[in-house]
């Protein structure tokens with residue numbers, strides 16, 4: 275079977291990462307959560323109080339950032355490391371979610387992220403999820419999946435996930451954040467969220483994780499044959 279590149283793009287919280295991780299496990303491929311990279315960059319910018327209205331300051335800050343995924347034996351998943359610090363939990367915080375769309379829309383940040391992601395896909399055998407993976411990062415990918423889910427389902431899923439860590443969070447906060455990110459991610463100038471022309475759409479609003487995996491696996495095996 276030949277090694278391919280699989281991309282999963284779509285709006286926030288529609289289950290892309292879950293499906294991408296499952297696919298990578300089944301196929302023995304590398305899973306890359308590109309959103310985690312933009313979240314780690316955002317965390318760095320917030321911590322260092324980087325003035326992102328100034329291109330020179332953005333360049334300088336990006337030059338200080340090293341991103342790396344490291345396998346976590348306890349969870350069986352890869353954690354995001356920012357300059358050798360495990361930031362996997364920190365980058366999921368609302369403070370990061372509130373700023374990540376703004377920072378990931380910056381031209382310099384996109385160039386930085388896209389270049390690193392393209393490097394990771396050189397050997398193929400990779401599943402990457404994000405917003406612009408099938409359109410900008412790997413326009414030649416063999417399998418492109420555009421994942422969608424009903425907005426109310428997405429809000430509920432995200433709320434359940436965040437509520438476990440922060441019982442003070444409200445549905446309204448989660449909904450506002452998703453709407454804001456979807457808007458910025460789809461309307462930004464560089465690499466906006468778009469369904470690639472050759473992408474297949476998967477609406478998982480009423481599907482179990484097993485059902486969506488079995489559909490995606492079938493698509494993947496067709497392309498790998």
Ligand code: DC
Pocket residue numbers: 286287308309310312313374375378379403404405406407455459
């Ligand atoms: O997948 P996520 O929700 O963790 O991504 C966080 C943010 O990062 C998302 O709101 C937009 C940005 N992002 C992006 O611009 N391009 C990507 N390929 C992945 C994420």
